[in-house]
Amino acid sequence: MLSIQNLHKQFGNLVVLDGIDLNVDKGKVVVVIGPSGSGKTTLLRCLNVLETPTKGNISIQKAHLNFGGKVAKKDIQTLRKQTGMVFQTYNLFPHMTALENVIEGPVTVQKVNKEKAKEKGIQLLQKVGLGDKVDFYPHQLSGGQQQRVGIARALAIDPEVMLFDEPTSALDPELVGEVLRVMKELANEGMTMVVVTHEMSFAKEVADEVLFMDKGQVVERGHPEEIFTHPKQERTRQFLNLISE
Amino acid sequence: MYLLNNVLYSAVFDADRYTDIAQSSFLPLVKGALFYSIPMTLISFVIGIMLAITTALFRISGIKLLSGIARVYISIIRGTPLLVQLFIIFFGLPSIGIKIDPFPAAIIGFSLNTGAYASEIIRAAILSIPKGQWEASQSIGMSYGQSLRRVILPQATRVSIPPLSNSFISLVKDTSLASTILVAEMFRKAQEIVANTYEPLLLYVEAALIYWIICFILSLVQDQIENKLNRYVS
Numbered sequence: 001m002l003s004i005q006n007l008h009k010q011f012g013n014l015v016v017l018d019g020i021d022l023n024v025d026k027g028k029v030v031v032v033i034g035p036s037g038s039g040k041t042t043l044l045r046c047l048n049v050l051e052t053p054t055k056g057n058i059s060i061q062k063a064h065l066n067f068g069g070k071v072a073k074k075d076i077q078t079l080r081k082q083t084g085m086v087f088q089t090y091n092l093f094p095h096m097t098a099l100e101n102v103i104e105g106p107v108t109v110q111k112v113n114k115e116k117a118k119e120k121g122i123q124l125l126q127k128v129g130l131g132d133k134v135d136f137y138p139h140q141l142s143g144g145q146q147q148r149v150g151i152a153r154a155l156a157i158d159p160e161v162m163l164f165d166e167p168t169s170a171l172d173p174e175l176v177g178e179v180l181r182v183m184k185e186l187a188n189e190g191m192t193m194v195v196v197t198h199e200m201s202f203a204k205e206v207a208d209e210v211l212f213m214d215k216g217q218v219v220e221r222g223h224p225e226e227i228f229t230h231p232k233q234e235r236t237r238q239f240l241n242l243i244s245e
Numbered sequence: 246m247y248l249l250n251n252v253l254y255s256a257v258f259d260a261d262r263y264t265d266i267a268q269s270s271f272l273p274l275v276k277g278a279l280f281y282s283i284p285m286t287l288i289s290f291v292i293g294i295m296l297a298i299t300t301a302l303f304r305i306s307g308i309k310l311l312s313g314i315a316r317v318y319i320s321i322i323r324g325t326p327l328l329v330q331l332f333i334i335f336f337g338l339p340s341i342g343i344k345i346d347p348f349p350a351a352i353i354g355f356s357l358n359t360g361a362y363a364s365e366i367i368r369a370a371i372l373s374i375p376k377g378q379w380e381a382s383q384s385i386g387m388s389y390g391q392s393l394r395r396v397i398l399p400q401a402t403r404v405s406i407p408p409l410s411n412s413f414i415s416l417v418k419d420t421s422l423a424s425t426i427l428v429a430e431m432f433r434k435a436q437e438i439v440a441n442t443y444e445p446l447l448l449y450v451e452a453a454l455i456y457w458i459i460c461f462i463l464s465l466v467q468d469q470i471e472n473k474l475n476r477y478v479s
Protein backbone atom coordinates (compact mmCIF):
# COMPACT_ATOMS: atom_id res chain seq x y z
CA MET A 1 0.00 0.00 0.00
CA LEU A 2 2.39 2.71 1.25
CA SER A 3 6.01 1.80 1.05
CA ILE A 4 9.09 3.89 1.72
CA GLN A 5 12.60 2.62 1.15
CA ASN A 6 15.84 4.18 2.28
CA LEU A 7 14.47 7.70 2.37
CA HIS A 8 17.02 10.46 2.90
CA LYS A 9 16.54 14.17 3.24
CA GLN A 10 19.21 16.79 3.70
CA PHE A 11 18.90 20.54 4.10
CA GLY A 12 22.32 21.68 2.99
CA ASN A 13 24.65 19.76 5.26
CA LEU A 14 21.99 18.98 7.84
CA VAL A 15 20.84 15.37 7.56
CA VAL A 16 17.20 15.32 8.66
CA LEU A 17 16.09 11.91 7.39
CA ASP A 18 18.75 9.25 7.43
CA GLY A 19 17.46 6.15 5.69
CA ILE A 20 13.83 5.65 6.65
CA ASP A 21 12.02 2.42 5.73
CA LEU A 22 8.34 2.07 6.29
CA ASN A 23 5.55 -0.16 5.04
CA VAL A 24 1.96 0.55 5.84
CA ASP A 25 -0.70 -1.95 4.82
CA LYS A 26 -4.11 -0.86 3.70
CA GLY A 27 -6.31 0.15 6.61
CA LYS A 28 -3.47 0.34 9.11
CA VAL A 29 -2.67 3.29 11.36
CA VAL A 30 0.95 4.18 12.05
CA VAL A 31 1.75 6.71 14.75
CA VAL A 32 5.09 8.47 14.61
CA ILE A 33 6.55 9.85 17.82
CA GLY A 34 9.89 11.38 18.65
CA PRO A 35 11.62 14.45 20.07
CA SER A 36 11.45 17.87 18.48
CA GLY A 37 13.69 18.11 15.43
CA SER A 38 13.84 14.36 14.90
CA GLY A 39 12.38 14.71 11.39
CA LYS A 40 8.74 13.68 11.87
CA THR A 41 7.29 16.62 9.98
CA THR A 42 9.89 16.28 7.28
CA LEU A 43 8.95 12.62 6.81
CA LEU A 44 5.28 13.49 6.26
CA ARG A 45 6.16 16.39 3.99
CA CYS A 46 8.31 14.06 1.90
CA LEU A 47 5.37 11.70 1.53
CA ASN A 48 3.46 14.57 -0.06
CA VAL A 49 6.55 15.93 -1.85
CA LEU A 50 6.19 19.28 -0.12
CA GLU A 51 9.86 18.54 0.46
CA THR A 52 11.80 16.70 -2.20
CA PRO A 53 13.72 13.79 -0.66
CA THR A 54 17.43 13.70 -1.41
CA LYS A 55 17.20 10.02 -2.27
CA GLY A 56 15.04 6.96 -1.75
CA ASN A 57 11.78 5.47 -2.97
CA ILE A 58 8.17 6.21 -2.17
CA SER A 59 5.27 4.26 -3.58
CA ILE A 60 1.61 4.57 -2.89
CA GLN A 61 -0.75 2.51 -5.04
CA LYS A 62 -0.23 3.65 -8.62
CA ALA A 63 2.50 6.15 -7.82
CA HIS A 64 6.13 5.04 -7.66
CA LEU A 65 8.67 7.76 -7.15
CA ASN A 66 12.37 7.31 -7.20
CA PHE A 67 14.27 10.28 -5.80
CA GLY A 68 17.85 11.26 -6.43
CA GLY A 69 17.53 12.04 -10.10
CA LYS A 70 14.90 14.08 -11.82
CA VAL A 71 11.31 13.40 -10.79
CA ALA A 72 8.49 14.05 -13.23
CA LYS A 73 5.91 16.66 -12.20
CA LYS A 74 3.20 14.29 -13.31
CA ASP A 75 4.33 11.60 -10.85
CA ILE A 76 4.39 14.13 -8.04
CA GLN A 77 0.82 15.14 -8.88
CA THR A 78 -0.23 11.49 -8.92
CA LEU A 79 1.31 10.95 -5.51
CA ARG A 80 -0.29 14.08 -4.08
CA LYS A 81 -3.70 13.04 -5.29
CA GLN A 82 -3.36 9.84 -3.26
CA THR A 83 -2.31 11.50 -0.03
CA GLY A 84 -4.46 13.76 2.11
CA MET A 85 -2.47 16.11 4.29
CA VAL A 86 -3.70 17.59 7.56
CA PHE A 87 -1.54 20.43 8.84
CA GLN A 88 -0.70 21.43 12.37
CA THR A 89 -1.94 24.97 11.68
CA TYR A 90 -4.89 23.85 9.50
CA ASN A 91 -3.91 26.11 6.56
CA LEU A 92 -7.52 26.54 5.49
CA PHE A 93 -8.16 28.96 2.64
CA PRO A 94 -9.43 32.02 4.52
CA HIS A 95 -11.32 33.49 1.56
CA MET A 96 -13.46 30.39 1.13
CA THR A 97 -16.26 29.00 3.26
CA ALA A 98 -15.92 25.59 4.91
CA LEU A 99 -17.73 23.96 1.99
CA GLU A 100 -15.71 25.87 -0.61
CA ASN A 101 -12.53 24.72 1.11
CA VAL A 102 -13.69 21.12 0.93
CA ILE A 103 -14.79 21.14 -2.73
CA GLU A 104 -11.76 23.07 -3.99
CA GLY A 105 -9.71 19.93 -4.66
CA PRO A 106 -12.45 17.96 -6.39
CA VAL A 107 -13.67 20.90 -8.49
CA THR A 108 -10.40 22.59 -9.44
CA VAL A 109 -8.08 19.61 -9.62
CA GLN A 110 -10.27 16.62 -10.36
CA LYS A 111 -12.80 18.59 -12.44
CA VAL A 112 -15.75 17.03 -10.63
CA ASN A 113 -19.10 18.63 -11.40
CA LYS A 114 -19.66 21.40 -8.87
CA GLU A 115 -23.11 20.27 -7.72
CA LYS A 116 -21.90 16.73 -7.17
CA ALA A 117 -18.85 17.99 -5.32
CA LYS A 118 -21.06 20.11 -3.09
CA GLU A 119 -23.25 17.16 -2.24
CA LYS A 120 -20.25 15.11 -1.28
CA GLY A 121 -18.66 18.05 0.48
CA ILE A 122 -21.69 18.51 2.68
CA GLN A 123 -21.62 14.81 3.53
CA LEU A 124 -17.97 15.08 4.50
CA LEU A 125 -18.63 18.10 6.67
CA GLN A 126 -21.50 16.22 8.33
CA LYS A 127 -19.18 13.32 8.91
CA VAL A 128 -16.74 15.56 10.81
CA GLY A 129 -19.65 17.03 12.75
CA LEU A 130 -19.88 20.34 10.93
CA GLY A 131 -23.09 19.90 8.95
CA ASP A 132 -24.35 23.18 10.39
CA LYS A 133 -21.22 25.16 9.52
CA VAL A 134 -20.93 24.64 5.75
CA ASP A 135 -21.24 28.34 4.92
CA PHE A 136 -18.96 29.62 7.68
CA TYR A 137 -15.63 31.22 6.89
CA PRO A 138 -12.59 29.83 8.73
CA HIS A 139 -12.30 32.88 10.98
CA GLN A 140 -15.82 32.21 12.22
CA LEU A 141 -14.83 28.73 13.41
CA SER A 142 -12.97 27.52 16.50
CA GLY A 143 -9.58 25.86 16.11
CA GLY A 144 -11.08 22.40 16.54
CA GLN A 145 -13.73 23.14 13.94
CA GLN A 146 -11.15 24.51 11.53
CA GLN A 147 -9.04 21.40 11.92
CA ARG A 148 -12.07 19.22 11.20
CA VAL A 149 -12.68 21.24 8.02
CA GLY A 150 -9.01 20.57 7.25
CA ILE A 151 -9.64 16.84 7.60
CA ALA A 152 -12.74 17.04 5.40
CA ARG A 153 -10.78 18.97 2.77
CA ALA A 154 -8.08 16.30 2.72
CA LEU A 155 -10.68 13.51 2.55
CA ALA A 156 -12.46 15.18 -0.35
CA ILE A 157 -9.81 14.17 -2.86
CA ASP A 158 -10.38 10.50 -1.98
CA PRO A 159 -6.83 9.82 -0.86
CA GLU A 160 -5.45 6.34 -0.27
CA VAL A 161 -3.52 7.54 2.77
CA MET A 162 -4.20 10.34 5.23
CA LEU A 163 -1.21 12.15 6.71
CA PHE A 164 -1.60 14.05 9.98
CA ASP A 165 1.13 16.33 11.31
CA GLU A 166 0.41 17.00 14.99
CA PRO A 167 -3.19 17.85 14.14
CA THR A 168 -4.11 18.73 17.72
CA SER A 169 -1.02 20.47 19.03
CA ALA A 170 -2.19 23.97 18.09
CA LEU A 171 -5.52 23.43 19.85
CA ASP A 172 -6.76 24.43 23.28
CA PRO A 173 -6.96 21.27 25.42
CA GLU A 174 -10.76 21.22 25.47
CA LEU A 175 -10.85 21.11 21.65
CA VAL A 176 -8.43 18.22 21.23
CA GLY A 177 -11.07 15.55 21.88
CA GLU A 178 -13.38 16.49 19.03
CA VAL A 179 -10.56 16.21 16.49
CA LEU A 180 -9.24 12.92 17.88
CA ARG A 181 -12.76 11.51 17.82
CA VAL A 182 -13.02 12.21 14.08
CA MET A 183 -9.63 10.59 13.52
CA LYS A 184 -10.61 7.50 15.47
CA GLU A 185 -13.75 7.18 13.40
CA LEU A 186 -11.69 7.36 10.23
CA ALA A 187 -9.38 4.67 11.53
CA ASN A 188 -12.32 2.46 12.41
CA GLU A 189 -13.71 2.87 8.90
CA GLY A 190 -10.48 1.43 7.55
CA MET A 191 -8.64 4.56 6.43
CA THR A 192 -4.90 4.11 6.09
CA MET A 193 -3.22 6.75 8.24
CA VAL A 194 0.20 8.05 9.20
CA VAL A 195 -0.10 10.27 12.26
CA VAL A 196 2.53 12.36 13.98
CA THR A 197 1.23 13.13 17.45
CA HIS A 198 2.07 13.46 21.11
CA GLU A 199 -1.37 12.17 22.10
CA MET A 200 -0.29 8.87 23.63
CA SER A 201 -3.83 7.84 24.46
CA PHE A 202 -4.70 8.09 20.79
CA ALA A 203 -1.64 6.04 19.86
CA LYS A 204 -2.48 3.36 22.41
CA GLU A 205 -6.06 3.11 21.34
CA VAL A 206 -5.81 3.40 17.56
CA ALA A 207 -2.32 2.66 16.31
CA ASP A 208 -1.42 -0.66 14.72
CA GLU A 209 2.22 0.33 14.83
CA VAL A 210 4.20 3.00 16.65
CA LEU A 211 7.40 4.38 15.22
CA PHE A 212 9.88 6.13 17.47
CA MET A 213 12.15 8.47 15.52
CA ASP A 214 15.27 10.24 16.66
CA LYS A 215 17.88 12.16 14.67
CA GLY A 216 16.36 11.20 11.35
CA GLN A 217 16.27 7.47 12.02
CA VAL A 218 13.67 5.01 13.17
CA VAL A 219 15.02 3.92 16.52
CA GLU A 220 12.29 1.50 17.43
CA ARG A 221 9.01 0.28 16.03
CA GLY A 222 6.34 -2.07 17.17
CA HIS A 223 2.90 -2.57 18.60
CA PRO A 224 1.88 0.36 20.84
CA GLU A 225 1.55 -1.93 23.87
CA GLU A 226 5.12 -3.10 23.38
CA ILE A 227 6.64 0.33 22.74
CA PHE A 228 4.86 2.05 25.60
CA THR A 229 5.26 -0.65 28.25
CA HIS A 230 8.45 -2.48 27.27
CA PRO A 231 10.61 -0.20 25.12
CA LYS A 232 13.78 -1.99 24.11
CA GLN A 233 15.90 1.03 23.34
CA GLU A 234 17.26 3.37 25.98
CA ARG A 235 16.45 6.45 23.85
CA THR A 236 12.82 5.40 23.55
CA ARG A 237 12.61 4.92 27.30
CA GLN A 238 14.09 8.37 27.96
CA PHE A 239 11.68 10.02 25.54
CA LEU A 240 8.63 8.27 27.00
CA ASN A 241 9.67 9.25 30.52
CA LEU A 242 10.09 12.83 29.38
CA ILE A 243 6.63 13.16 27.86
CA SER A 244 4.80 11.28 30.62
CA GLU A 245 6.08 13.73 33.24
CA MET B 246 -13.95 107.14 2.86
CA TYR B 247 -13.46 107.54 -0.83
CA LEU B 248 -10.62 105.05 -0.72
CA LEU B 249 -12.68 102.49 1.17
CA ASN B 250 -15.55 102.90 -1.27
CA ASN B 251 -13.23 102.35 -4.13
CA VAL B 252 -11.84 99.17 -2.62
CA LEU B 253 -15.30 97.83 -1.89
CA TYR B 254 -16.47 98.76 -5.35
CA SER B 255 -13.61 96.98 -7.02
CA ALA B 256 -14.13 93.95 -4.81
CA VAL B 257 -17.78 93.75 -5.79
CA PHE B 258 -16.85 94.21 -9.40
CA ASP B 259 -14.26 91.45 -9.17
CA ALA B 260 -16.70 89.07 -7.54
CA ASP B 261 -19.09 89.42 -10.47
CA ARG B 262 -16.34 88.86 -12.97
CA TYR B 263 -15.09 85.91 -10.97
CA THR B 264 -18.51 84.30 -10.87
CA ASP B 265 -18.85 84.78 -14.62
CA ILE B 266 -15.53 83.21 -15.45
CA ALA B 267 -16.01 80.42 -12.94
CA GLN B 268 -19.40 79.58 -14.48
CA SER B 269 -18.30 79.75 -18.10
CA SER B 270 -15.14 77.74 -17.47
CA PHE B 271 -16.80 75.03 -15.42
CA LEU B 272 -18.24 73.10 -18.34
CA PRO B 273 -15.03 73.05 -20.42
CA LEU B 274 -13.07 71.84 -17.40
CA VAL B 275 -15.56 69.11 -16.57
CA LYS B 276 -15.54 68.06 -20.23
CA GLY B 277 -11.76 67.87 -20.12
CA ALA B 278 -12.08 65.62 -17.11
CA LEU B 279 -14.86 63.44 -18.51
CA PHE B 280 -13.48 63.03 -22.01
CA TYR B 281 -9.76 62.93 -21.28
CA SER B 282 -8.55 62.82 -17.67
CA ILE B 283 -10.89 60.07 -16.48
CA PRO B 284 -10.74 57.81 -19.56
CA MET B 285 -6.97 58.23 -19.62
CA THR B 286 -6.81 57.15 -15.98
CA LEU B 287 -9.10 54.15 -16.41
CA ILE B 288 -7.51 52.80 -19.58
CA SER B 289 -3.96 53.27 -18.29
CA PHE B 290 -4.80 51.68 -14.97
CA VAL B 291 -6.35 48.56 -16.50
CA ILE B 292 -3.42 48.07 -18.89
CA GLY B 293 -1.00 48.96 -16.11
CA ILE B 294 -2.43 46.36 -13.73
CA MET B 295 -2.20 43.59 -16.34
CA LEU B 296 1.39 44.65 -16.97
CA ALA B 297 1.99 44.73 -13.21
CA ILE B 298 0.67 41.21 -12.60
CA THR B 299 2.81 39.89 -15.44
CA THR B 300 5.86 41.71 -14.15
CA ALA B 301 5.28 40.54 -10.57
CA LEU B 302 4.95 36.91 -11.75
CA PHE B 303 8.14 37.32 -13.80
CA ARG B 304 9.95 38.57 -10.72
CA ILE B 305 8.89 35.70 -8.48
CA SER B 306 9.20 33.07 -11.22
CA GLY B 307 12.71 32.06 -10.20
CA ILE B 308 13.64 32.08 -13.89
CA LYS B 309 16.67 34.35 -14.22
CA LEU B 310 15.85 35.74 -17.65
CA LEU B 311 12.27 36.66 -16.74
CA SER B 312 13.09 38.19 -13.38
CA GLY B 313 15.96 40.07 -15.04
CA ILE B 314 13.63 41.60 -17.62
CA ALA B 315 11.22 42.60 -14.86
CA ARG B 316 13.97 44.18 -12.76
CA VAL B 317 15.33 46.28 -15.63
CA TYR B 318 11.86 47.49 -16.58
CA ILE B 319 11.01 48.48 -13.01
CA SER B 320 14.37 50.12 -12.51
CA ILE B 321 14.11 52.27 -15.65
CA ILE B 322 10.55 53.42 -14.96
CA ARG B 323 11.15 54.15 -11.30
CA GLY B 324 14.49 55.82 -11.95
CA THR B 325 13.25 58.37 -14.47
CA PRO B 326 10.66 61.17 -14.15
CA LEU B 327 7.24 60.50 -15.62
CA LEU B 328 7.40 63.84 -17.43
CA VAL B 329 10.62 62.82 -19.14
CA GLN B 330 9.08 59.46 -20.14
CA LEU B 331 6.11 61.24 -21.71
CA PHE B 332 8.42 63.60 -23.60
CA ILE B 333 10.47 60.71 -24.95
CA ILE B 334 7.36 58.88 -26.14
CA PHE B 335 5.67 61.91 -27.70
CA PHE B 336 8.47 64.25 -28.79
CA GLY B 337 11.39 61.83 -28.96
CA LEU B 338 10.12 58.76 -30.81
CA PRO B 339 9.10 60.69 -33.98
CA SER B 340 12.83 61.22 -34.67
CA ILE B 341 13.11 57.50 -35.31
CA GLY B 342 9.94 57.43 -37.31
CA ILE B 343 7.50 56.41 -34.56
CA LYS B 344 4.78 59.05 -34.45
CA ILE B 345 2.11 58.57 -31.80
CA ASP B 346 -0.90 60.85 -31.22
CA PRO B 347 -1.07 62.69 -27.90
CA PHE B 348 -3.79 60.55 -26.30
CA PRO B 349 -2.31 57.10 -27.06
CA ALA B 350 1.16 58.43 -26.23
CA ALA B 351 -0.12 59.45 -22.80
CA ILE B 352 -1.79 56.05 -22.35
CA ILE B 353 1.48 54.28 -23.13
CA GLY B 354 3.40 56.44 -20.68
CA PHE B 355 0.91 56.11 -17.84
CA SER B 356 0.44 52.35 -18.37
CA LEU B 357 4.17 51.70 -18.28
CA ASN B 358 4.43 53.80 -15.16
CA THR B 359 1.54 52.12 -13.35
CA GLY B 360 2.82 48.71 -14.43
CA ALA B 361 6.19 49.23 -12.77
CA TYR B 362 4.96 50.70 -9.49
CA ALA B 363 1.97 48.38 -9.10
CA SER B 364 4.07 45.30 -9.85
CA GLU B 365 6.07 45.91 -6.68
CA ILE B 366 2.85 46.25 -4.70
CA ILE B 367 1.49 43.02 -6.16
CA ARG B 368 4.74 41.18 -5.66
CA ALA B 369 4.87 42.21 -2.01
CA ALA B 370 1.24 41.15 -1.59
CA ILE B 371 1.90 37.71 -3.10
CA LEU B 372 4.94 37.23 -0.87
CA SER B 373 2.91 38.23 2.19
CA ILE B 374 0.60 35.22 1.82
CA PRO B 375 1.78 32.53 4.26
CA LYS B 376 3.71 29.59 2.80
CA GLY B 377 1.11 27.25 4.30
CA GLN B 378 -1.40 28.45 1.71
CA TRP B 379 0.83 27.28 -1.14
CA GLU B 380 1.40 23.99 0.65
CA ALA B 381 -2.26 23.38 1.34
CA SER B 382 -3.06 24.01 -2.34
CA GLN B 383 -0.32 21.68 -3.48
CA SER B 384 -1.35 19.03 -1.00
CA ILE B 385 -4.77 18.76 -2.66
CA GLY B 386 -3.05 18.36 -6.01
CA MET B 387 -3.12 21.87 -7.41
CA SER B 388 -0.52 22.96 -9.93
CA TYR B 389 1.45 26.20 -9.53
CA GLY B 390 -0.97 28.05 -11.78
CA GLN B 391 -4.04 26.71 -10.00
CA SER B 392 -2.63 27.61 -6.58
CA LEU B 393 -1.88 31.10 -7.81
CA ARG B 394 -5.24 31.68 -9.43
CA ARG B 395 -7.50 30.08 -6.84
CA VAL B 396 -5.69 30.63 -3.57
CA ILE B 397 -2.83 33.13 -3.65
CA LEU B 398 -4.01 35.93 -5.96
CA PRO B 399 -7.48 36.29 -4.37
CA GLN B 400 -5.82 36.81 -1.00
CA ALA B 401 -3.09 39.01 -2.44
CA THR B 402 -5.78 41.18 -4.02
CA ARG B 403 -7.21 42.03 -0.65
CA VAL B 404 -3.78 42.94 0.67
CA SER B 405 -2.97 45.11 -2.31
CA ILE B 406 -6.21 47.08 -2.60
CA PRO B 407 -5.20 49.94 -0.26
CA PRO B 408 -1.80 50.59 -1.88
CA LEU B 409 -3.24 50.10 -5.38
CA SER B 410 -5.97 52.64 -4.59
CA ASN B 411 -3.21 55.06 -3.76
CA SER B 412 -1.61 54.40 -7.13
CA PHE B 413 -4.94 54.93 -8.82
CA ILE B 414 -5.54 58.25 -7.10
CA SER B 415 -1.99 59.36 -7.91
CA LEU B 416 -2.63 58.45 -11.52
CA VAL B 417 -5.73 60.68 -11.65
CA LYS B 418 -3.55 63.60 -10.64
CA ASP B 419 -0.60 62.60 -12.81
CA THR B 420 -2.78 62.77 -15.91
CA SER B 421 -2.39 66.56 -15.64
CA LEU B 422 1.13 65.99 -16.99
CA ALA B 423 -0.44 64.96 -20.28
CA SER B 424 -1.18 68.66 -20.80
CA THR B 425 2.48 69.03 -21.73
CA ILE B 426 2.10 66.63 -24.65
CA LEU B 427 -0.96 68.38 -25.97
CA VAL B 428 -3.73 66.16 -24.62
CA ALA B 429 -6.83 68.33 -24.20
CA GLU B 430 -7.42 67.14 -20.64
CA MET B 431 -8.71 69.25 -17.80
CA PHE B 432 -5.53 71.00 -16.79
CA ARG B 433 -4.69 71.99 -20.35
CA LYS B 434 -8.21 73.40 -20.67
CA ALA B 435 -7.58 75.45 -17.55
CA GLN B 436 -4.33 76.78 -19.00
CA GLU B 437 -6.08 77.79 -22.22
CA ILE B 438 -8.76 79.69 -20.33
CA VAL B 439 -6.11 81.41 -18.23
CA ALA B 440 -4.44 82.58 -21.43
CA ASN B 441 -7.67 84.37 -22.39
CA THR B 442 -8.86 85.63 -19.02
CA TYR B 443 -5.63 86.21 -17.05
CA GLU B 444 -7.19 84.68 -13.97
CA PRO B 445 -4.68 81.95 -13.01
CA LEU B 446 -5.70 81.75 -9.37
CA LEU B 447 -9.36 81.23 -10.12
CA LEU B 448 -8.87 78.68 -12.89
CA TYR B 449 -6.20 76.63 -11.21
CA VAL B 450 -8.10 76.51 -7.94
CA GLU B 451 -11.18 75.45 -9.88
CA ALA B 452 -9.21 72.67 -11.58
CA ALA B 453 -7.77 71.63 -8.22
CA LEU B 454 -11.28 71.41 -6.77
CA ILE B 455 -12.46 69.16 -9.57
CA TYR B 456 -9.43 66.85 -9.10
CA TRP B 457 -10.18 66.81 -5.41
CA ILE B 458 -13.83 65.89 -5.92
CA ILE B 459 -12.86 63.04 -8.27
CA CYS B 460 -10.33 61.71 -5.78
CA PHE B 461 -12.80 62.05 -2.93
CA ILE B 462 -15.37 59.96 -4.80
CA LEU B 463 -12.67 57.39 -5.58
CA SER B 464 -11.72 57.07 -1.93
CA LEU B 465 -15.37 56.34 -1.13
CA VAL B 466 -15.35 53.60 -3.77
CA GLN B 467 -12.13 52.26 -2.24
CA ASP B 468 -13.81 52.00 1.17
CA GLN B 469 -16.66 50.05 -0.39
CA ILE B 470 -14.32 47.58 -2.07
CA GLU B 471 -12.27 47.12 1.08
CA ASN B 472 -15.36 46.43 3.15
CA LYS B 473 -16.48 43.85 0.67
CA LEU B 474 -13.13 42.08 0.51
CA ASN B 475 -12.69 42.16 4.26
CA ARG B 476 -15.72 40.03 4.92
CA TYR B 477 -13.62 36.92 5.42
CA VAL B 478 -11.13 38.32 7.90
CA SER B 479 -12.14 38.90 11.47
Ligand SMILES: Nc1ncnc2c1ncn2[C@@H]1O[C@H](COP(=O)(O)OP(=O)(O)OP(=O)(O)O)[C@@H](O)[C@H]1O
Nearest residue numbers: 011014016034035036037038039040041042043166
Ligand atom coordinates in the same frame (compact mmCIF):
# COMPACT_ATOMS: atom_id res chain seq x y z
N1 LIG C 1 13.14 23.97 5.21
C1 LIG C 1 14.12 23.65 6.08
N2 LIG C 1 15.37 24.13 5.92
C2 LIG C 1 16.36 23.81 6.78
N3 LIG C 1 16.20 23.00 7.84
C3 LIG C 1 14.98 22.49 8.05
C4 LIG C 1 13.88 22.78 7.20
N4 LIG C 1 12.78 22.14 7.66
C5 LIG C 1 13.18 21.47 8.75
N5 LIG C 1 14.50 21.66 8.99
C6 LIG C 1 15.27 21.07 10.08
O1 LIG C 1 15.08 19.70 10.03
C7 LIG C 1 15.06 19.15 11.33
C8 LIG C 1 13.82 18.28 11.51
O2 LIG C 1 12.68 19.10 11.45
P1 LIG C 1 11.21 18.53 11.56
O3 LIG C 1 10.30 19.69 11.45
O4 LIG C 1 11.02 17.44 10.59
O5 LIG C 1 11.21 17.96 13.03
P2 LIG C 1 9.97 17.41 13.87
O6 LIG C 1 10.35 16.05 14.29
O7 LIG C 1 8.72 17.56 13.12
O8 LIG C 1 10.01 18.37 15.13
P3 LIG C 1 8.77 18.98 15.97
O9 LIG C 1 8.38 17.91 16.95
O10 LIG C 1 9.39 20.16 16.66
O11 LIG C 1 7.72 19.35 15.03
C9 LIG C 1 15.13 20.31 12.28
O12 LIG C 1 16.44 20.41 12.75
C10 LIG C 1 14.78 21.49 11.44
O13 LIG C 1 15.43 22.64 11.90
Ligand SMILES: [Mg+2]
Nearest residue numbers: 040041042166
Ligand atom coordinates in the same frame (compact mmCIF):
# COMPACT_ATOMS: atom_id res chain seq x y z
MG1 LIG D 1 6.96 18.75 13.38
